[in-house]
Amino acid sequence: MGSFIIRVLINGLALWVATWLLHGMDISTSATQSAAANAGLTQGADTAGIILAYLFIGLIFGVVNAFVRPLVRLLSLPVTILTLGLFTIVINAAMLYLTAWLSTFTPVHLTIDSFFWTAILASIIISIISMVAGLIPGAKKR
Template sequence: MGNFLVKTAINGVALWIAAWLVPGITFGTSPDTWAVVRTVAIVALIFGLVNAFVRPVAKLLSLPFIILTLGLFVFIVNALMLQLTSWLAGQFQLAFHVQHFFWDAVVGSLVITFVSMILGFFNPADD
């Protein structure tokens, strides 16, 4: 349970940094800091669940494209997971949105992957 919470916190930080760096990814414009923190936490949980359950199936189904592109298609799969998270957040009335699929979602997924990788090095639960 502790490892799940740490990974969710890492996802939350990565999503927040992506929203800060990529103009097409937003967490809304609420002046209430706690509302934004709550939204980031819930979206991080949704993102973690999407990556745990949907991403493996998507990668398996797109395996021929992943092989054909020497792994580069994984970036498209990651962008799709971010876009799916945006859609699910909208279904729960959360203020998280990814504007355009290709540029915003792909660049956002690259930022999230990079930040998660860096923060994952400091995750004591992975030992």
């Protein structure tokens, strides 16, 4: 259970870095959207709410990666072998896009402007951060 919480924290951190680097990706809540409409800025949201929003999207992303990704990887194994593993980036982008779609049913929304470029670049950023964070003792599954 502790490993899952660490993975959610890593996913939240990776999503924050990806939204910080890519302008086509954003995480917002209903409260920040209404504050943005009233004030014209998103600075009215409190820091704890923003952190919880990233952790919530990180939780959704972790669940999608735990349940959907293994099936998609198995079904796309021939294409992955043909592309020497590069199709894995497309699979990661599709999982990110599925997370964005699932988040439309929650109060916290992940929006991705362009599937191809933004989602591909975000999946590369998230994969690199997850790989580096996986080197931290205790972050690996035992």
